[in-house]
Each structure stands twice: as structure tokens, then as C-alpha cells.
Amino acid sequence: MSRAAVSKRRERANMALFLGPACIILLGFFIAPAVVDVGIAFTDMGQNIRVTTVTLENVRRIFLSDSQLPKVLSVTTLYVVGTLALFNVGFALVMALTTTSVSQPTGALFRGIWLLPRFSPSVVYALLWVWVVDASDFGLLNQMLHAVGLAPFDMRDQAPIALIIIANGFIGTGTGMIILTSSIRAIPEHLFHAARVDGAGGFAITRFVVLPALRWPLSFITIFQALSLLTSFEYIWLITNGGPFYDTTVYALMVYKRAFQNGQYAYGAALALILIVIGIVVTLVSWRLLDLRSLLQRPRIEVQ
Amino acid sequence: MTKHIAALSASLLALGLCGQLAISTARADEITIHAWAWADRSGPMRATNLINAADLMNKEYKAEGIDRTIKVDMYNDNVDGFDTDARNLLKAFAVGKGPDVFPMAHEWLGEFASDGYVMDMEPFINQFPEYFSDVVPVLWDATKYKGDRYAIPQDTEIRMFFYNKDMLRKIGKDEAFINGLPAMVDSGQFTMDDMTALAKEVVDKGAAKYGIVHRPNSGPDYLMTFSAFGVKFINADGKLLLTKKEMKDALTWFANNVKEGVTPANLTSMTFDSIQQSFKQEQTFIYHHGVWTTAQFQLGDAMGATWPTDEAGYFHKIGWLNAPSAVKGGKPTNLSHPIVYAVNPKGEHPDIAAMLVAYATQPYFNVQHAVTSAHMAITNAETGMPQYKAQWALADAVPMLQYTSFIPNHPKFGIYNGILFQALQGVETGRLTPDSAIDFLSQELSNQLGDDVVIADSATQ
Numbered sequence: 001m002s003r004a005a006v007s008k009r010r011e012r013a014n015m016a017l018f019l020g021p022a023c024i025i026l027l028g029f030f031i032a033p034a035v036v037d038v039g040i041a042f043t044d045m046g047q048n049i050r051v052t053t054v055t056l057e058n059v060r061r062i063f064l065s066d067s068q069l070p071k072v073l074s075v076t077t078l079y080v081v082g083t084l085a086l087f088n089v090g091f092a093l094v095m096a097l098t099t100t101s102v103s104q105p106t107g108a109l110f111r112g113i114w115l116l117p118r119f120s121p122s123v124v125y126a127l128l129w130v131w132v133v134d135a136s137d138f139g140l141l142n143q144m145l146h147a148v149g150l151a152p153f154d155m156r157d158q159a160p161i162a163l164i165i166i167a168n169g170f171i172g173t174g175t176g177m178i179i180l181t182s183s184i185r186a187i188p189e190h191l192f193h194a195a196r197v198d199g200a201g202g203f204a205i206t207r208f209v210v211l212p213a214l215r216w217p218l219s220f221i222t223i224f225q226a227l228s229l230l231t232s233f234e235y236i237w238l239i240t241n242g243g244p245f246y247d248t249t250v251y252a253l254m255v256y257k258r259a260f261q262n263g264q265y266a267y268g269a270a271l272a273l274i275l276i277v278i279g280i281v282v283t284l285v286s287w288r289l290l291d292l293r294s295l296l297q298r299p300r301i302e303v304q
Numbered sequence: 305m306t307k308h309i310a311a312l313s314a315s316l317l318a319l320g321l322c323g324q325l326a327i328s329t330a331r332a333d334e335i336t337i338h339a340w341a342w343a344d345r346s347g348p349m350r351a352t353n354l355i356n357a358a359d360l361m362n363k364e365y366k367a368e369g370i371d372r373t374i375k376v377d378m379y380n381d382n383v384d385g386f387d388t389d390a391r392n393l394l395k396a397f398a399v400g401k402g403p404d405v406f407p408m409a410h411e412w413l414g415e416f417a418s419d420g421y422v423m424d425m426e427p428f429i430n431q432f433p434e435y436f437s438d439v440v441p442v443l444w445d446a447t448k449y450k451g452d453r454y455a456i457p458q459d460t461e462i463r464m465f466f467y468n469k470d471m472l473r474k475i476g477k478d479e480a481f482i483n484g485l486p487a488m489v490d491s492g493q494f495t496m497d498d499m500t501a502l503a504k505e506v507v508d509k510g511a512a513k514y515g516i517v518h519r520p521n522s523g524p525d526y527l528m529t530f531s532a533f534g535v536k537f538i539n540a541d542g543k544l545l546l547t548k549k550e551m552k553d554a555l556t557w558f559a560n561n562v563k564e565g566v567t568p569a570n571l572t573s574m575t576f577d578s579i580q581q582s583f584k585q586e587q588t589f590i591y592h593h594g595v596w597t598t599a600q601f602q603l604g605d606a607m608g609a610t611w612p613t614d615e616a617g618y619f620h621k622i623g624w625l626n627a628p629s630a631v632k633g634g635k636p637t638n639l640s641h642p643i644v645y646a647v648n649p650k651g652e653h654p655d656i657a658a659m660l661v662a663y664a665t666q667p668y669f670n671v672q673h674a675v676t677s678a679h680m681a682i683t684n685a686e687t688g689m690p691q692y693k694a695q696w697a698l699a700d701a702v703p704m705l706q707y708t709s710f711i712p713n714h715p716k717f718g719i720y721n722g723i724l725f726q727a728l729q730g731v732e733t734g735r736l737t738p739d740s741a742i743d744f745l746s747q748e749l750s751n752q753l754g755d756d757v758v759i760a761d762s763a764t765q
Contacts, residue, residue, distance in 0.1 A: 047391060047715070048419045049398035067747040135570045136578035156573035157733055241521075244573060245730040262719045262752060263391055 040269035047263025058270035087169025088225040092176025118174040126238030219290040340403035342389035343380035349673035357663035404651035410446040415715030417449040423649035435662040438683040446642040455644035459679040465625040471511040492633040515566030518592040522725035528639040532627040538712035547763040555738040596678035598697040615696040
């Protein structure tokens with residue numbers, strides 16, 4: 001066998017070896033469920049899991065008769081944009097900037113504290129929130145308000161959107177903070193010295209040295225967290241259960257409730273299909289707006 | 305006492321003989337019955353009674369020289385409630401892994417019966433009436449689907465309004481009024497609006513912080529309040545029903561309770577614990593729930609307060625009310641939510657599974673579940689047994705069974721109730737008016753239930 005043929009065979013073997021496991025996982029856990037979802041979405045599968053007909057009825061219901069959908073979509077937008085802007089990107093950036101500008105142990109301490117919610121089991125974390133904002137005098141928030149002479153406040157009733165944004169944001173801040181911190185650390189030290197020599201102050205260094213270096217991490221965090229927020233609902237489900245009324249029912253939670261709490265599997269699948277479409281659209285639009293293509297281009301200089 | 309023991313022994317002997325009839329031939333074999341039960345920590349004997357029944361059958365086989373043993377392979381479904389458990393059962397049946405025998409919430413029978421997953425028990429009951437003739441007759445209504453009985457009652461309870469008599473004393477009511485309230489409700493003199501007015505008086509005079517509270521999530525209790533206003537949930541054709549006029553009356557009552565300061569607007573964002581604490585710590589005048597909560601937290605030291613544990617002491621402090629009628633002279637109502645045993649007709653041994661249920665239904669076994677889980681007896685004999693009599697709260701609730709009603713046996717009533725709870729929450733929190741709640745209910749019920757629901761202007765249409 002020629003050397004070229006051996007090399008080609010080895011290349012194929014390597015490809016199968018390195019890409020194979022990832023392909024199997026992709027097929028089994030990402031593509032197959034999406035295909036099954038598409039299949040179920042056009043049937044009448046109800047709580048007895050039986051399919052008796054293939055139908056477009058679910059699509060008709062979504063667009064013509066689900067009267068709660070507009071409200072759910074606006075709640076979802078508010079939740080995703082609010083959590084991203086205030087916490088997952090906004091506050092993560094503030095934390096990364098501040099904890100890298102103080103001494104290393106102090107910065108590490110604060111970052112460690114902000115990672116604690118991420119380490120907590122989600123159910124425990126959510127139940128703690130339920131206890132904190134309990135409407136009665138027994139809730140921690142109301143005990144604190146009472147101690148300083150303020151009237152009790154029922155956050156789950158009076159400010160439910162703020163509650164789910166804060167509860168999710170406390171968790172989401174950690175990821176962005178870590179990525180941005182490491183990006184700031186990766187900026188060559190001499191750039192800071194050069195800026196100082198040129199007379200730049202703290203603000204100017206942040207504006208002209210640090211932020212330009214964070215463009216790609218920020219773009220990545222924005223897209224990744226937006227998709228993650230669009231599809232995750234466990235904290236909302238545990239803390240407010242989508243209420244009061246429909247006030248905190250985000251789209252993914254509605255899909256879950258319709259499908260698994262009401263046993264309308266086909267209708268839930270059809271709703272989930274829309275979520276897949278929304279996810280793809282958000283990704284493509286972000287790709288375009290944030291110019292992620294440039295991020296993934298081959299570097300022009302290859303350091304050997 | 306001796307009489308009871310003699311009666312019990314006689315009935316067990318009779319059971320044994322009948323048990324033999326069910327098994328025609330003696331074979332040397334081990335029969336495994338696959339059972340499935342929701343892992344309800346407050347009622348574990350729903351499952352263990354089936355196992356204990358198998359033990360008794362095995363003893364009888366041995367005594368008769370039949371070389372056969374029955375083994376119960378029990379799967380405990382560790383989920384959050386009967387509804388999730390029922391959906392899991394449906395999934396198991398859909399892939400041919402349905403159990404031979406299982407307890408379930410009765411309102412799911414419609415779905416299971418229409419899917420062919422539960423056995424029509426009429427022939428079995430008629431073949432062996434001696435096992436079932438003592439079951440409290442009204443409970444059979446909860447097992448019926450299209451006129452036939454598809455299950456055997458396993459337990460039941462009474463849901464009611466608990467009221468704090470000490471608060472009425474504080475606002476100057478006399479003992480005749482305080483202790484006569486249940487009778488006034490039963491005779492139709494005291495209406496739902498009178499209850500609101502009384503609760504408002506208690507709150508306004510500072511004897512309580514909250515007037516009337518109910519559960520903070522979707523569930524059966526508050527349905528009896530809707531029934532009191534004449535709401536019908538199912539029509540003669542077996543379809544789910546939204547009767548707009550009566551539904552609006554009921555929702556208006558809930559809205560009015562908030563307006564009058566009787567029910568807190570944010571009740572549904574409180575936890576169950578804090579609602580129960582508020583009743584136990586005497587901040588709430590009327591608490592709406594089930595008889596088992598007497599044993600659960602009302603007696604003795606629990607939820608941050610201590611109440612009397614003896615019958616006289618407890619009833620000096622607390623009274624029990626059916627849901628009053630909405631109009632003067634009307635009938636009161638309350639709600640029971642029976643759990644039933646069902647048998648898989650396509651299982652390997654449906655006859656033996658049914659016989660296990662027959663044994664587990666007998667007073668000797670069922671009373672153990674009743675007293676340990678604070679549920680009501682399902683047979684008349686149990687109410688005379690010493691251990692049941694010792695649970696005075698259960699014994700005292702028996703007369704209330706005459707006013708009881710059940711959730712309709714419709715496969716999609718769970719969805720209906722979930723939507724109804726959202727409307728109730730919307731009205732209480734001020735996010736919906738009673739009128740807009742009716743629009744919401746019409747749209748949501750039509751969208752989610754399609755042809756299974758009929759929207760009518762009134763129940764009298």
C-alpha cells in the first residue's frame with residue numbers, strides 16, 4: 001500500500017475516532033429528539049400516548065386559538081432581555097472589571113461568593129427563594145423589612161418578573177464573570193503599562209484597552225445565555241410556577257405545562273417546534289449582528 | 305368487642321373460602337402480581353395492604369394444601385402526586401408495561417376505562433358480593449364510568465371548612481350561635497355570603513388577620529365552593545361543562561372576599577406551610593381543607609402552636625362546616641376524593657389481581673390504612689372497629705358523608721381544574737375581573753379541551 005493511501009486511511013480513522021463520539025451524542029440527544037418532536041407535533045397524541053391521526057390541528061391552535069400566547073411571548077422577551085442585560089452580561093461584566101482591578105485574593109473571594117448560587121442544587125436554590133419571598137410574616141425578606149420598620153412586601157405577587165430575573169440572574173452572572181475575567185487576564189500586561197505611560201486613567205484603560213478585548217467573549221456569552229434562558233424554566237417553575245396567573249409563564253414553561261402537566265404531548269411538541277425555530281432565528285440574527293463569522297476565521301498569523 | 309372479633313373472624317373465613325373458589329386448580333407455581341402505587345408517605349398502606357392480602361391468600365393456600373404462592377412485586381412511583389402518577393401509568397400501559405393492579409385517584413378512571421386499561425369490575429362484584437356489600441354505597445359513584453363500576457373504593461375523606469370558635473367568642477358571639485353554625489349551614493339558613501360577612505366581622509374586630517383561606521395551588525378542595533353556587537362540571541352526556549352564570553357567581557364570591565379583606569389577595573403565592581401555620585397560630589378564622597389535617601397538624605403541638613388532643617377540647621376550639629348553600633334554604637355540600645383500586649384486564653392474572661383487591665378491601669386491612677393515614681372508612685364495619693372509634697376525628701366526620709360530592713370521572717378534568725385554578729388566582733390577585741375570568745375560562749377551556757368541553761350560559765339551560 002502506498003504511503004498516500006495509508007495516510008488517507010489513518011486520516012479517516014482519526015476522523016471517526018475524534019468526531020465519532022460527538023456525532024453519536026449529537027444524533028442521539030440533539031437531532032433525534034428534534035426529529036421525534038417534528039413527528040409528534042403533527043399528530044393527535046394525548047395523555048394516553050396514542051396516535052390516531054396525522055393533523056395540522058396543533059399548528060392551527062397555536063396561531064388561531066391559544067389566547068395566552070401573545071402574553072407569554074412578551075413575558076419571555078422581557079425575561080430574556082432583562083436577565084441578560086442586568087445580570088448574565090451586564091453584571092457579569094461589572095464583576096469581571098471590578099474583581100480584576102482589586103488585589104487577586106479579594107477579587108477571587110468576591111468571584112467565589114458569586115459562584116455559590118451556581119454550585120447549589122437547583123431545587124434547593126429555588127426553595128430558598130420561595131422561603132425568602134414568602135408572602136407571610138415568616139418569609140426572610142418580610143422579617144428583614146419588619147426589622148427595619150418597613151411594611152411587608154409580597155414579591156411573588158407584586159414584582160414576579162423582577163423576582164425571576166433576579167433569581168436566574170444570580171445564577172447566570174457566574175458563567176459570564178468567569179469567562180470575562182479570564183479574557184481580561186489574557187490581555188498582554190504591556191498594553192496596560194503602555195496606556196499608563198500614555199497618560200490613560202482607569203476609565204480610559206477600560207474603554208480603550210479592556211472592552212475591545214472583550215468583544216468576542218461578550219458576543220459569545222450573549223448568544224449562549226440568550227439561548228439558554230429561552231429554553232430553561234426550572235427556577236421559574238419552582239419559584240412562581242409561572243404565576244400569579246400567567247405573569248411569569250415563559251414560553252418554555254408553557255411548553256412544559258401544556259405537554260407534561262396537561263398530557264397534551266402533540267400540542268406541546270408543536271409549541272416546542274416553534275421554540276426550535278425561535279432558537280435558530282435568534283442564533284442566525286446574532287451571528288449576523290455580532291459578526292461571529294470573524295471570530296471563527298483562521299487567524300491570519302500562526303505562531304509556531 | 306368479642307362480637308367484633310367474632311364477626312371479623314367469620315368474614316375472614318368466608319373470604320378464605322371464596323378465595324379458593326377463584327382459583328380452580330391447584331398447581332405448584334409462584335405467581336407474581338405486578339403492583340404499582342404512588343409512593344405517598346402519608347398513606348403507605350395502599351401498597352402494603354395488597355402485599356398483606358397476598359400473605360393471607362398464601363396462608364390459605366398452604367392450609368388447603370395447594371402448592372401455590374402469590375408474590376406481589378410492588379413498584380413505588382416516587383412523584384409529586386396522583387396526577388403525575390396516573391400519567392406515568394398511562395405511559396407504562398402505552399408501551400405494554402402496565403401493572404396488574406394499582407391504586408389511583410378516581411377521576412382518572414374515565415381515561416383508563418376508555419383506553420381499556422382497567423377491568424370492568426361489575427361481573428366480579430356480582431360474582432362475589434360478600435366482599436363488597438358493606439362498602440359505603442355513595443363511594444361506588446366515584447368508581448363509575450358510563451354506568452359501570454371500573455374500580456373498588458380504597459379510601460375517602462371529607463373536605464370542609466374548619467372555623468375557630470375562640471375567635472367568635474372574642475367578638476362576643478354566644479355559645480348557641482357558635483356551636484349551632486354547622487346545623488344552620490345544613491338547614492340552609494346560613495349562606496356563603498353569610499360566611500363572608502361573619503369572617504369580615506371577625507377580621508374587622510381584630511380577632512383574626514385572615515378571614516377565609518384555601519389551598520394555594522390547584523387541587524380538589526375549592527371545587528365544593530363552586531358546587532355551592534350551582535356550578536356543574538359535567539353534563540348528562542358525560543362532557544365537561546362550563547356554566548358561565550354559576551361560575552361567575554362563584555368567582556365573584558372569591559373576588560368579594562378579597563375586596564372585603566376576608567381573603568388576602570396574594571393567598572396563592574403563600575406556601576401551604578405558612579397558610580397552615582396561620583390557622584394553627586390563630587391568625588386565620590376559616591381554613592378550607594380536608595379532615596386528615598386534623599391529625600396532620602391541628603391536634604397537639606405542631607406548626608408553632610399547641611391545641612387540645614382530646615375530642616371535647618378540640619371541638620371547644622374548632623368547628624367543622626360543610627360548604628353552605630349560596631341561597632337561603634339551599635342544600636349544603638362537601639367534597640370527597642376517593643382513591644380506588646383498579647385491575648388491568650390484560651394482565652397475566654386479572655382474576656388473582658382482583659381477588660387481592662377484594663381481600664385488601666376487607667375491614668381488617670382497610671381500617672389499618674384508614675387510621676394510619678387519617679382517611680375515612682370505606683366499609684360500615686370499620687366504623688365500629690375499636691381502632692377506628694379511637695380516632696374520634698374520623699368517626700365524627702362520618703355523618704358529613706351524606707352531603708358529599710365527587711370530582712367528575714372525566715379523563716380531562718385535571719386540565720379543567722388547572723385552568724379553573726388560574727382563573728381563581730387571576731380573580732383573587734386582581735389580574736382578572738369575574739367577567740374577564742369567564743372570557744379567559746371560555747377561551748382556555750375551548751383551546752385546551754376542544755370538543756370535550758361544552759360552554760353553556762347557565763346550568764339550568
